Amino acid sequence: MDDELDETQWTDAARESYAASAEALIAEIRRHVELTTGREGRQRELGPWFESAEEVHEAAVAFTHAELDWCGSTSIKVRIDEDDWDDDEDDDEEDEEVGDVLSVVGRWDFRVTDPEAFVEAGRRAYAEAWPDDTAEDAEIAVPDVGAAVAALMHPPTLDQLEGAEGLDMAMVWAETYLHDGSETDEEDPFAIVHESRRRG
Incomplete structure (x- = not known):
């Protein structure tokens, strides 16, 4: 992984890819916001909304990869760490009183x-x-x-x-x-x- 980053970091191609992916993510967010603000709470709206949300997620993933290629760091946490989430739930359960x-x-x-x-x-x-x-x-x-x-x-x-x-x-x-x-x-x-x- 480090070798791959060394090959892309601070290159013109990585800079251009990063900038392009940022514009694509911004466009997806704007499109998704326009769709979401037009919702009226109907069941028929759920399918298009989930599809749109997935497209935003894919654009965010592409942006994260491009940013990593450019500078070796990422600014967006794309997904919640499910293991950490489970650990938090386990801690909450341990605090509950156990009885018959x-x-x-x-x-x-x-x-x-x-x-x-x-x-x-x-x-x-x-x-x-x-x-x-x-x-x-x-x-x-x-x-x-x-x-x-x-x-x-x-x-x-x-x-x-x-x-x-x-x-x-x-x-x-x-x-x-x-x-x-x-x-x-x-x-x-x-x-x-x-x-x-x-x-x-």
């Missing part, structure tokens, strides 16, 4: 009897949760059964599913586990079940 935790682990099976009716129920739930959004927003946000589940479980309870049109409760299983809360695995919230069965 009762985990209720269950399985609820529903038979989808009418997908279209269920999706409509999800859209109605979306409209209730986001009253300022339009019918078009609801259609875009809740296009299928999976999205309807998420909309109906906002906040995440099963009451909405049990009474939803187009869905019938088929069967329920539930088990409880009393533990100290110290072995919770964020990547697998049901790991406690496997661990308890291994110990049993």
